[in-house]
Amino acid sequence: xxxxxxxxxxxxxxxxxxxxxxxxxxxxxxxxxxxxxxxxxxxxxxxxxxxxxxxxxxxxxxxxxxxxxxxxxxxxxx
Amino acid sequence: xxxxxxxxxxxxxxxxxxxxxxxxxxxxxxxxxxxxxxxxxxxxxxxxxxxxxxxxxxxxxxxxxxxxxxxxxxxxxxxxxxxxxxxxxxxxxxxxxxxxxxxxxxxxxxxxxxxxxxxxxxxxxxxxxxxxxxxxxxxxxxxxxxxxxxxxxxxxxxxxxxxxxxxxxxxxxxxxxxxxxxxxxxxxxxxxxxxxxxxxxxxxxxxxxxxx
Numbered sequence: 001x002x003x004x005x006x007x008x009x010x011x012x013x014x015x016x017x018x019x020x021x022x023x024x025x026x027x028x029x030x031x032x033x034x035x036x037x038x039x040x041x042x043x044x045x046x047x048x049x050x051x052x053x054x055x056x057x058x059x060x061x062x063x064x065x066x067x068x069x070x071x072x073x074x075x076x077x078x
Numbered sequence: 079x080x081x082x083x084x085x086x087x088x089x090x091x092x093x094x095x096x097x098x099x100x101x102x103x104x105x106x107x108x109x110x111x112x113x114x115x116x117x118x119x120x121x122x123x124x125x126x127x128x129x130x131x132x133x134x135x136x137x138x139x140x141x142x143x144x145x146x147x148x149x150x151x152x153x154x155x156x157x158x159x160x161x162x163x164x165x166x167x168x169x170x171x172x173x174x175x176x177x178x179x180x181x182x183x184x185x186x187x188x189x190x191x192x193x194x195x196x197x198x199x200x201x202x203x204x205x206x207x208x209x210x211x212x213x214x215x216x217x218x219x220x221x222x223x224x225x226x227x228x229x230x231x232x233x234x235x236x237x238x239x240x241x242x243x244x245x246x247x248x249x250x251x252x253x254x255x256x257x258x259x260x261x262x263x264x265x266x267x268x269x270x271x272x273x274x275x276x277x278x279x280x281x282x283x284x285x286x287x288x289x290x
Contacts (some may be wrong), residue, residue: 003111006111007135008110010104010111010119012122013119014101014104014105014119014244015105016122017097017101017122017123017127018098020102020127021094021097021098021127021130024090024127024130024131024134025090025130026090027095027130027134027137027138028080028082028087028090028091028134028137029079029080029082029140030079030080030083031080031138031144031146032146032147032149032150033147033150034150035111036138036142037139037207038148039134039135039236040135040138040217043131043134044131047127047131049126050123051123051124051127054119054120054123054124055219055284057111058116061111061116066134069138070175
């Protein structure tokens with residue numbers, strides 16, 4: 001995952017999480033059928049997806065660092 | 079629109095607010111993905127939203143017990159309005175005026191009784207949502223009144239008997255109670271029927287298929 005796509009994924013995750021938070025808190029102000037159902041389904045689904053996207057980005061970043069570390073070790077001291 | 083009235087809703091709002099601050103901060107500043115950024119995003123995308131979702135779930139589930147929630151589908155407007163009416167003498171309204179039932183009187187009388195009652199009631203609620211989306215959504219109140227009925231009318235007495243045990247001497251001294259004891263306990267004779275304590279909702283029994 002390139003740094004550019006990492007950044008793009010994080011932006012998508014942040015925007016999705018903000019939308020999820022809005023959907024989840026809507027039910028506080030309007031505790032009727034649709035807001036409660038949307039909060040517990042779409043809101044939480046979107047929130048989970050954004051957290052998963054963040055996890056993928058961190059994992060990709062970790063693997064990239066690991067790969068870079070190995071490469072620099074193989075190159076040896078100058 | 080209502081203002082937050084429970085500690086859980088305040089917790090949800092605080093978690094959501096903290097999360098939003100972190101996320102907006104990231105979107106504005108776009109810092110490099112160093113350890114501090116990851117930690118902040120872990121809080122903003124994970125810890126605080128999970129806290130908001132958890133408190134929101136509990137708050138939401140509690141909210142589904144409220145009459146305001148039940149009455150928010152147009153098919154239930156008449157039922158809720160009757161319970162809200164301080165002058166109404168129906169069983170539903172009388173129980174709504176009792177603090178034991180209060181604003182949760184729909185749930186108290188219609189929730190399944192037993193160990194898995196809450197789960198079964200929520201599952202039944204999803205069935206109601208499906209029926210609403212596939213049928214009742216486009217129907218008028220007049221049509222709804224004719225069609226809405228209890229799925230298991232024989233189970234309703236079990237809910238009445240949670241409080242009115244049918245074991246008390248005072249209760250058994252009433253001749254009609256004594257005479258109909260077996261039928262009442264077996265659910266063959268509804269407590270909330272025309273010959274006994276009257277219909278739970280005023281418009282029930284006025285149309286075919288709407289008998290308790």
